[in-house]
Amino acid sequence: MEPDDEKPFQDSQNNTPVQRFLARHVPTQLANPRKLCYRHRPDLARLRGPDEYNFTDVQKQMDKLRCTDKAAITHIWSLFSAAPPQQRILILQGLLSTCCMPQLSFLHDAVKPLLRIDFIAVLPSEVSLKILSFLDAKSLCHAAQVSRTWKSLADDDAVWHRMCEQHIDKKCTKCGWGLPSLVKKRTTRTNMRKRALISSSSPQPVQMASYANAPLRNTCGSDETWESQTTILASTSADLPSSASEASSSEREVKRQRVESPQISDSQESSTPPPVTHDVATLPAQVHRPWKDVYSERLIIERNWRRNKYNMRILSGHTDGVMCLQFCDTSNILITGSYDKTVRIWNLETGEVIRVLTGHTRCVRALQFDDAKLVTGSMDHTLKIWSLQTGQCIRTLEGHTDGIVSLHFDSRILASGSVDTTIKVWNFETGECCTLRGHTDWVNSVRIHQHSMIVSGSDDTTIRLWDLNTRTCIRVIQGHVGQVQVGIPSGPGFTHRFIEAPVARPDMVQHQQLHYLRQQQHLQQQQRRRQLVEFSPICTVDNANEPADPPSDEDKSEARSDQPIIISGSLDNTIKIWSMVNGQCLRTLFGHVEGVWALAYDKLRIVSGSHDNSVKLWDMESGRCIHTLEGHRGPVTAVALSDMKVISASDDGDIRIWDYGVHATV
Numbered sequence: 001m002e003p004d005d006e007k008p009f010q011d012s013q014n015n016t017p018v019q020r021f022l023a024r025h026v027p028t029q030l031a032n033p034r035k036l037c038y039r040h041r042p043d044l045a046r047l048r049g050p051d052e053y054n055f056t057d058v059q060k061q062m063d064k065l066r067c068t069d070k071a072a073i074t075h076i077w078s079l080f081s082a083a084p085p086q087q088r089i090l091i092l093q094g095l096l097s098t099c100c101m102p103q104l105s106f107l108h109d110a111v112k113p114l115l116r117i118d119f120i121a122v123l124p125s126e127v128s129l130k131i132l133s134f135l136d137a138k139s140l141c142h143a144a145q146v147s148r149t150w151k152s153l154a155d156d157d158a159v160w161h162r163m164c165e166q167h168i169d170k171k172c173t174k175c176g177w178g179l180p181s182l183v184k185k186r187t188t189r190t191n192m193r194k195r196a197l198i199s200s201s202s203p204q205p206v207q208m209a210s211y212a213n214a215p216l217r218n219t220c221g222s223d224e225t226w227e228s229q230t231t232i233l234a235s236t237s238a239d240l241p242s243s244a245s246e247a248s249s250s251e252r253e254v255k256r257q258r259v260e261s262p263q264i265s266d267s268q269e270s271s272t273p274p275p276v277t278h279d280v281a282t283l284p285a286q287v288h289r290p291w292k293d294v295y296s297e298r299l300i301i302e303r304n305w306r307r308n309k310y311n312m313r314i315l316s317g318h319t320d321g322v323m324c325l326q327f328c329d330t331s332n333i334l335i336t337g338s339y340d341k342t343v344r345i346w347n348l349e350t351g352e353v354i355r356v357l358t359g360h361t362r363c364v365r366a367l368q369f370d371d372a373k374l375v376t377g378s379m380d381h382t383l384k385i386w387s388l389q390t391g392q393c394i395r396t397l398e399g400h401t402d403g404i405v406s407l408h409f410d411s412r413i414l415a416s417g418s419v420d421t422t423i424k425v426w427n428f429e430t431g432e433c434c435t436l437r438g439h440t441d442w443v444n445s446v447r448i449h450q451h452s453m454i455v456s457g458s459d460d461t462t463i464r465l466w467d468l469n470t471r472t473c474i475r476v477i478q479g480h481v482g483q484v485q486v487g488i489p490s491g492p493g494f495t496h497r498f499i500e501a502p503v504a505r506p507d508m509v510q511h512q513q514l515h516y517l518r519q520q521q522h523l524q525q526q527q528r529r530r531q532l533v534e535f536s537p538i539c540t541v542d543n544a545n546e547p548a549d550p551p552s553d554e555d556k557s558e559a560r561s562d563q564p565i566i567i568s569g570s571l572d573n574t575i576k577i578w579s580m581v582n583g584q585c586l587r588t589l590f591g592h593v594e595g596v597w598a599l600a601y602d603k604l605r606i607v608s609g610s611h612d613n614s615v616k617l618w619d620m621e622s623g624r625c626i627h628t629l630e631g632h633r634g635p636v637t638a639v640a641l642s643d644m645k646v647i648s649a650s651d652d653g654d655i656r657i658w659d660y661g662v663h664a665t666v
Contacts, residue, residue, distance in 0.1 A: 121149045132159050137295065160291035168298060297662055301644055304660040305605070305617075308627040311664050315655040317344055317353055322649035324367050325638045334647065335374060336655060337364030343376055345391075348657070355391045359384055366407040366416075377416055379403030383426075399424055399433055406446045413468075415454055417443030423456055425468070436466055438473045441483070449489040455566055455580075457487035463568055465580065477583045482572030486599045489580060490565045494603065567606065569596030575608055575618070591616055591625045598648075600641035607646050609636030615648045615658075629658055 062070055080091055099107070120128045120143075132140065132154055140163070144154035153159075304310065320339035327334040327348060334346040343357040343364055357376075366377035373394075374386040383397040383404060402419035409415065414426040423436040423443055441459035449455055454466040463477040463484055564580040575589040575596055589606070598609035605626070606618040615629040615636055634651035646658040 118147075118149075120153060121147075125153065128153050129156055129159060132156075133162050137163055137299070155290075155292055157291050160295055164291050164295050164298075167295075300662045301660055304662075304664045306626075308617075309660065309664045311659045311661075312631070313351060313657045313659070315346060315351055315657065316653065317346075318342070318653045318655075320363075321634065321637060321651035321653055322655055323363060323365050323637050325640055325647060325649045325655065326368060327640055327642070327645075327647055328369075329642045329645065331371075333369075334655070335367060335369055336649060337367045337376060338653070339363040341378075343367065343374070343386075346655075357386060357391055357393075359393050362403070365403065365405045368407060368409060375407060375409055375414060377404035377407045379405075379419075381418075383407065383414070383416055397426060397433075399435075405442060405444055408447050410448050410451060412451060413448065415446045415448055417446040417456060417458075421458075423454065423466070425454070434471070436471075436473070438464055438466075444484060445486045445488075447487065447489050449564070449580075450492060453489075455487050455489045457484035457568055459483040461570070463487045463566060463578070475583050477566070477578055479576060479578075479585050480568065480570040480572055480574070482570045482595065484568055484570050485595070485597050487566050487568040488599055488601065490567075494562070494564070567599055567601055569599045569608060571595035571611075573610075575599065575606065577623075587623050589618055589623055589625070591618075594635075597635060597637050598639040600639050600646075602641060602643075605641070607639050607641045609639040609648055611635040613650070615639060615646065617646070629656075631656060 062073065065073070080088060083091060096104070096107075120131075123131075132143065135143065140154050140159065144151040315334075318336065318338040318340050322336050322338045324337040325334065329348075332348040333354075334348050335343060336346070337343050341358070341360050341363060343360075345354045345357070346352070347354050357374075360376065360378040360380050360382070362379040364376050364378050368375050369388055372388055374388050376384050376386065378384070381398065381400050381403060384393050385395040385397070386393055397414075400416065400418040400420055400422070404416050404418050406417035407415065409428075412428060414428065416424050416426070418424070419442050421437070421439045421441060421443060423439075423446055424433055425436065426433045436454070436456075439456065439458040439460055439462070443456055443458050445455075445457035447455045452468050454468065456464050456466065458464070461478065461480045461482065461484060463480075464473050465475040465477070466472070467474045565586065566578040566580055568576050568578065570576070573590070573592045573595060575592075576585055577587040577589075578585055589608075592608065592610040592612055592614070594611035596608050596610050600607045601620065603620065605620055608616050608618065610616070613630065613632045613635060615632075616625050617627045617629070618624065619626050629646065629648070632648065632650040632652055632654065634653075636648050636650050638649040640647045644659060644661040646660075647655060648658070649655050
């Protein structure tokens with residue numbers, strides 16, 4: 001470098017035009033951080049980790065230079081820092097024109113990361129939360145690993161609450177995932193109320209006991225009409241909490257060698273017990289878990305369902321086949337009824353028998369309980385109402401002329417189905433009892449639907465819908481070629497989405513009917529054997545215990561609907577899904593090789609128990625068999641389903657609990 005070339009630089013160290021340039025262009029806007037760009041805002045300086053790293057690296061390189069070189073470079077930086085935006089661009093354009101390819105390549109690599117903006121930290125938290133709410137769970141977890149700021153927002157309860165709303169108790173329309181319900185797991189207050197209710201003394205048993213010996217009068221009615229009875233029934237009723245849990249059982253004692261099928265208990269509780277005013281003040285404040293923890297727990301459970309990962313326990317105690325059951329996850333109670341004439345109350349957590357109820361003189365075929373009472377139906381022609389707190393029999397209802405094989409109640413009425421082909425409806429509030437006539441064979445299943453209808457299934461192969469207001473049968477659904485053992489209507493608010501597969505060939509329907517006829521011959525000879533039946537593509541039998549692949553896009557179409565449905569199981573080995581609106585069969589599920597005795601379902605899956613000793617899990621949306629649970633040594637006569645458990649009962653006298661909870665190991 002020539003000496004003359006260094007003079008301007010030397011002059012710039014004194015009062016030269018360069019110094020005057022610096023004095024003139026010291027940007028006054030630096031004092032106001034609002035006018036600074038994102039990279040130079042002092043309030044965000046602590047967030048610029050990469051910049052601090054680069055500055056440290058540059059400082060190390062500067063320390064290696066001579067003092068004159070260091071001063072020259074510092075001077076250039078000062079000029080650029082003091083220049084207005086327009087002149088900065090001009091300086092950069094001049095520098096770029098003098099750069100060689102290596103320098104341009106360096107700029108290309110260095111500028112790209114510097115253009116990134118931490119928008120989560122810069123934007124208002126409301127906007128950041130809105131952006132994060134569009135991410136899936138995996139992306140949210142990745143976002144939480146970026147920085148502490150990102151973690152605090154990505155773990156926000158509002159974001160994960162929305163995530164839970166999208167996935168829990170339904171399948172997300174975007175990702176196709178669905179998680180189990182968490183209503184009873186969100187807080188401990190509900191459980192505490194239940195315990196307080198059970199432990200408190202209840203006046204209802206006294207009221208019911210006062211009517212224990214009330215006379216019963218029968219008046220015959222016409223076919224398919226109600227028959228009025230003036231029995232005064234003790235009020236179990238309006239004051240008692242009810243649950244949507246359902247339990248009933250079906251079929252004849254004679255049928256036991258040929259068909260052994262009670263209906264299943266739907267273990268999902270849908271109602272909340274009334275407030276317990278006398279000790280609400282003593283309850284601690286409601287404890288909420290973070291919604292991210294709730295989602296994480298539910299995701300583990302859903303993965304266990306998909307991978308068929310469970311813990312299995314066997315409860316033994318009955319001396320004969322178990323015909324009906326119901327359980328409640330929140331109170332850890334399981335109640336079973338058996339051919340040994342007893343009802344047993346089990347502690348689900350310990351597996352021990354809490355109480356044995358005796359009183360029926362023949363087998364117990366149906367039961368249901370809520371928070372205060374238990375109702376049982378027996379082949380001795382009677383219904384019994386028990387106090388759940390004390391185990392005392394409060395009331396015995398008589399009226400049927402033959403064995404009772406199914407029952408269901410809500411907060412207002414109790415319905416029972418019998419071998420005498422009738423359905424009796426007992427009104428808790430008025431004490432009135434009425435009879436529905438129309439079926440021509442055993443009434444194996446009764447379900448109260450939305451307080452105004454009854455859905456019944458019978459050995460006459462039909463499903464009937466009854467209007468309680470007009471007291472008439474409003475629809476007869478036909479389609480099964482075998483005795484209908486269970487028919488369960490969907491609950492309030494139930495929505496479904498079916499992925500429709502190709503229609504089965506007519507010859508396969510004939511093949512299925514022929515198989516059913518052959519099987520009836522084997523049952524009459526009291527010889528059971530298992531067969532492998534080939535089905536069409538829609539009638540798939542599960543392979544091993546792995547979930548079936550979803551149907552291809554060409555072979556499926558989605559049909560979303562919130563219309564009520566009925567799911568039925570029959571001795572023709574099939575499960576059918578019906579529209580309650582028009583009685584149309586929406587889908588038929590094939591897979592069991594012998595009669596279907598028991599069903600339970602929620603919004604995500606269907607569970608079925610069969611005479612072939614197996615329990616099958618089905619996907620509600622696609623209708624495909626996901627897993628087959630085996631182990632029973634006799635026909636599966638009852639099943640129940642909850643968010644984490646499948647409980648099955650068999651003619652072998654055992655109860656099996658398949659627990660898919662977070663601690664599942666198999």
